[in-house]
Amino acid sequence: MSEGTTFVQWRERARSEIKDERPHLRWLLITAAIVVVVGVLGGVLALLLA
Incomplete structure (x- = not known):
């Protein structure tokens, strides 16, 4: 993850990439x-436990 990128931003970017052109990327x-x-x-x- 790049500096300053939140998990929500990463998740939204991943969702948009999946929707656009890379359905196999979902898995x-x-x-x-x-x-x-x-x-x-x-x-x-x-x-x-340590």
């Missing part, structure tokens, strides 16, 4: 979002 973005969420949750659990 890539969904997979990336899942990986990020799992990574964050794993990190939080690791810190809590």
Whole structure:
């Protein structure tokens, strides 16, 4: 993410790109979002259990 870009801006840009011309990009973005969420949750659990 570039400096100053909020998650909402990133999400809206991703949605517009999906609508425009790249429907296959949707699965890539969904997979990336899942990986990020799992990574964050794993990190939080690791810190809590440490």
